[in-house]
Amino acid sequence: MTQKTRSIVEHADLSELGAAANALKPVSDGISRAADDLHRTIHGLDWKGQSRVDATGRADSEKTQMHRVSSAVDALKAALAGGQAAMAPMVENLKSSTRNLEAASYEVSNDWAVTDGYEYGLAEAFAAGDPAEEARIAELKRQRAEEAQNATVRLTRLAQELDAADAACAQAVREANDEIGSTAPVAAGLLGRQGTSDLQALRTATATPEQRARLFAATQLTPDQLEALREGRPAYMSQGQFDYLQSVMKGLDGVGLEEMGDIEKHAPGQLGDAIRLMSIPNLKTASGEKGGMGQLPISVRTLLQDSPTRLDTAVVGPTIQTFTDVPRLNDFRTLNTILSHGDQGFRLGADVDRGLLKQASEISGNLSPRGSDAYYGTYDHRIDSGELRQTVDAMFHNASGDHQAVADFLTGDNMDVTVTPGNHYNADTHVVNLLDTKWESDELGAKSVLGWMGDSAGAPGYEGEAAGRSMSALADLMVKNHDSLAHISVGDDKYSSFGQLNPELAQSIARSASPFIGNFVDAPDQMLVNHHASEMSSTEDFAKFAGLLATDQTAGDMVVHSSSTWESYMAYEFGEQPDRSGLGVTAGFLNRGMEDGIGDAEATLKQNEEWQQTVDYARRSDQIDGVLGLLQGSGIPGLADAATLAGPAIKSEELGLPPGDPGNRPVWEDQIDSYRDSHSDLTDGTARKYQMLAPFAENNPEIVDRSWNGDGYGPIDFFDESGRPDWKTISANQSRFHTFFDNTTLGDAAEAYTDNYSGEVGGSRIDRNGQNDPGSVDAAPR
Numbered sequence: 001m002t003q004k005t006r007s008i009v010e011h012a013d014l015s016e017l018g019a020a021a022n023a024l025k026p027v028s029d030g031i032s033r034a035a036d037d038l039h040r041t042i043h044g045l046d047w048k049g050q051s052r053v054d055a056t057g058r059a060d061s062e063k064t065q066m067h068r069v070s071s072a073v074d075a076l077k078a079a080l081a082g083g084q085a086a087m088a089p090m091v092e093n094l095k096s097s098t099r100n101l102e103a104a105s106y107e108v109s110n111d112w113a114v115t116d117g118y119e120y121g122l123a124e125a126f127a128a129g130d131p132a133e134e135a136r137i138a139e140l141k142r143q144r145a146e147e148a149q150n151a152t153v154r155l156t157r158l159a160q161e162l163d164a165a166d167a168a169c170a171q172a173v174r175e176a177n178d179e180i181g182s183t184a185p186v187a188a189g190l191l192g193r194q195g196t197s198d199l200q201a202l203r204t205a206t207a208t209p210e211q212r213a214r215l216f217a218a219t220q221l222t223p224d225q226l227e228a229l230r231e232g233r234p235a236y237m238s239q240g241q242f243d244y245l246q247s248v249m250k251g252l253d254g255v256g257l258e259e260m261g262d263i264e265k266h267a268p269g270q271l272g273d274a275i276r277l278m279s280i281p282n283l284k285t286a287s288g289e290k291g292g293m294g295q296l297p298i299s300v301r302t303l304l305q306d307s308p309t310r311l312d313t314a315v316v317g318p319t320i321q322t323f324t325d326v327p328r329l330n331d332f333r334t335l336n337t338i339l340s341h342g343d344q345g346f347r348l349g350a351d352v353d354r355g356l357l358k359q360a361s362e363i364s365g366n367l368s369p370r371g372s373d374a375y376y377g378t379y380d381h382r383i384d385s386g387e388l389r390q391t392v393d394a395m396f397h398n399a400s401g402d403h404q405a406v407a408d409f410l411t412g413d414n415m416d417v418t419v420t421p422g423n424h425y426n427a428d429t430h431v432v433n434l435l436d437t438k439w440e441s442d443e444l445g446a447k448s449v450l451g452w453m454g455d456s457a458g459a460p461g462y463e464g465e466a467a468g469r470s471m472s473a474l475a476d477l478m479v480k481n482h483d484s485l486a487h488i489s490v491g492d493d494k495y496s497s498f499g500q501l502n503p504e505l506a507q508s509i510a511r512s513a514s515p516f517i518g519n520f521v522d523a524p525d526q527m528l529v530n531h532h533a534s535e536m537s538s539t540e541d542f543a544k545f546a547g548l549l550a551t552d553q554t555a556g557d558m559v560v561h562s563s564s565t566w567e568s569y570m571a572y573e574f575g576e577q578p579d580r581s582g583l584g585v586t587a588g589f590l591n592r593g594m595e596d597g598i599g600d601a602e603a604t605l606k607q608n609e610e611w612q613q614t615v616d617y618a619r620r621s622d623q624i625d626g627v628l629g630l631l632q633g634s635g636i637p638g639l640a641d642a643a644t645l646a647g648p649a650i651k652s653e654e655l656g657l658p659p660g661d662p663g664n665r666p667v668w669e670d671q672i673d674s675y676r677d678s679h680s681d682l683t684d685g686t687a688r689k690y691q692m693l694a695p696f697a698e699n700n701p702e703i704v705d706r707s708w709n710g711d712g713y714g715p716i717d718f719f720d721e722s723g724r725p726d727w728k729t730i731s732a733n734q735s736r737f738h739t740f741f742d743n744t745t746l747g748d749a750a751e752a753y754t755d756n757y758s759g760e761v762g763g764s765r766i767d768r769n770g771q772n773d774p775g776s777v778d779a780a781p782r
Helices: 006-010 015-044 049-103 121-127 131-183 192-203 209-218 223-230 239-251 257-266 270-278 298-305 329-340 351-364 385-400 403-411 427-436 445-450 461-480 482-486 503-520 539-549 553-576 583-632 639-655 669-683 685-699 727-732 734-742 745-761
Strands: 106-108 114-116 310-316 319-325 488-491 494-496
Touching: 006 049, 015 049, 049 106, 049 131, 106 131, 114 131, 121 131, 192 209, 192 239, 192 257, 209 239, 209 270, 223 461, 239 270, 257 270, 257 298, 257 329, 270 329, 270 351, 298 329, 298 351, 329 351, 329 385, 351 385, 351 403, 351 427, 351 445, 385 403, 385 445, 403 427, 403 461, 427 445, 427 461, 427 482, 445 503, 461 482, 461 503, 461 539, 482 488, 482 539, 482 583, 503 539, 503 553, 539 553, 539 583, 553 583, 553 669, 553 685, 553 745, 583 669, 583 745, 669 685, 685 727, 685 734, 685 745, 727 734, 734 745
Parallel strands: none
Antiparallel strands: 106 114, 310 319, 488 494
């Protein structure tokens, strides 16, 4: 355990703590008075319309902020005064004890070790030969050694307590200072003209520590401002801070991205923060100015708005080669680096993030699968395809953390700022680019753009709203573009489904969609995880969405399991409240949609497989016909006739069965069979009644019959020791369980639920044996 040394204690003057505490009282009182005066003045003026709303809202915010500063100053005053009160007696005790000990001929070291400092030489000389005197001196030595040891323990303990009190005081002071720093205007005193001169100093590598500190201060936000932006509300910045950042942006108008990259090296992270903050439309001043795309330097704005690609052709030998060029690829790479060095917590509805998403999508729409023969750049200046894909992936990943921007990218809201004036952003085109580009397993950008909604489904406030909007938009877009996503051209006259082309992306979407399935089928509001996603208009729409995902085996397993869990949850909720038979309609709608979704996946996989087989069959048939034709026209006696006669047999032997022949079992049939078996196991009548019975038995324990024999086949107990339904017994005796269930009061109520359910499904489900215990589902899947 640490302790204060004697040298520190001897020089300690705790009266300064008290003086500092007393000096803070007028500061705290003055801030409170100023806050109240400002608030009364603003509210007392004759504001009209929106100007009144803006001004009074700003005044309310300022008052709250200033009172928080005042409270933080009070906390600092209390920390200082409390520290003085606790430590002053300890310091005085240590000082006086040391003086008293030294006056009594003891020595006290710097670490509070006390030793006997009395000179015994003369006394021992006088006592020589006198046993009584020698014994008295020896006893005196023993007593003083014991007193020195006790004093050492006491002073050491007191020094340790002083150190602990000092640490507690320091912690309280730090916390109060942190609160002041987080609530007080972080950029008080900043001026617009300072931004111009500070930027120039950074450009010439002559910036002083004070100038760097100003840029750092200008790119800080208070917790209240950050919270407002996170909630999609305006956050008000002081005019001086805004003017400073605006001057920096204007000062960069004639500067290219390459030089910006050099400037950023002199103030790592801060230039990226300035760019991102000034592109947030919700960052405003009391005078009405705000951030956005228009505040960004010209070179950044054109990079995010102009078309990022162009086609270039060149005659190479006998052929014309087409190149996809990204003229400002290096600028994209530099901007991405600048932004990635900044505070990622500022990704809060920034137009720079909207622009990155849109441009990355447009470039990805021109990407060919890795390893293909595509040409990038120009004939004279080639672009390495790996570097291009890496840059696009990084752009998606960088902007993906701005969930407000991603929501707009998917819905199309607020995205016209990312195109040149007079044009309009098309969400369908840009999101489909993301979906039908082949992404490799090490390319995580697209997955990060589309894989976050599930984790944020239950988030409070604007984050949950953005998640709901995003998932609804993505699902609607996949439904609307179902046919093109089911049959994506992969070259060589072949097609692939979305799930086959991008299995990991399909899995990310399936995982994210799980909490929203209740929204898609219009489940009751109290059952939902998220309250911002929209319902789908028909089972056909849900089938198209689920079917696209199910073209990948793992994603299909996910959506089958998620939809079945939602069904089980609806049955459980009915058992909780048996008067809610309408849940049967919702559950039946979902069941029918999933069954049709499996059928949709089957049709898609079948069509793509048969088309590929047809193309391959025709190509190989043409090759064989070509060889046979050469033989038939060879003029060699007997060979032409043999080729003609043996031709059909040769083709049959080489080609095998024609496309669509029942003898060719597609590899994906097991996948579809697995879906159907799993879906049936998880949602059949036995599983459904099991879910209903669990909460009903808990609320109505009299239903638990330990020796039921209503069918005359002997006593049976369908419940475990705790009174909950026992799945092992139920699944092994399903016929008897149905008889038991149907003859309870719950069974009577469940008839209406089952009728509603069957009306949507189109008939009763077949009960199956051997399912795993589904467990009681008393909450929505997440």
